[in-house]
Amino acid sequence: MYPIHKGLHLLALLRYRDGVQMRFKRHFYIVPCLQVKVKRVIPKWRYIASLALPFVVISALLIVAMFATPVLHSPLFLILIAIHAGMCYPDFIHIRNIIGxxxxxxxxxxDRGFSVLVSEE
Known part of the structure; x- marks a missing residue:
């Protein structure tokens, strides 16, 4: 689920792909981790959309799959939705900080999070 989550972040930033740098790292020799750095400035609402897109898409797919399968399998999808909501928690914190x-x-x-640049319009 994690690579799909990161891929959806990148999908929302497709227009800015020339300023996006991706690296694969392995933690503890087993756990794959995809690191994404954006090297250029992005409009606020595009950044918020890129943070919210994985939660909306993956949660919607899991809910549809939950209703499409037999009742006995629905707790599995509820657990996956809960895990994914936990993965999205840092994104929600960033959205809350940027919205204001x-x-x-x-x-x-x-280096430590993000910087907000104000235009002089």
């Missing part, structure tokens, strides 16, 4: 910024702002990845 002024209208015409841009977001840039920084």
């Amino acid at each position: 910024t002024p209208k015409h702002t841009f977001v840039e990845d920084a």
Whole structure:
């Protein structure tokens, strides 16, 4: 589920693909981790959309799959939805922090989180 989650983040940033850097890392020699760094500034609402897209798409697919399968398998999908909601929690924190910024702002990845740049319009 994690690679699909990261892929959906990248799908929302497809327009800015020339400024996106991806790296695969392995933690503890087993766990694959996809690291994504955005090297250019992105409009605030595009950044929010890229953060929210994985939660909306994967949760909707899991809910549809839950209703399409027999009742005995539905707890499995509820557990997967809960795991995915936990994976999305940092995205929700970022969205909450970005929502309060002024209208015409841009977001840039920084070493410790992100920077919000305000345009002079």
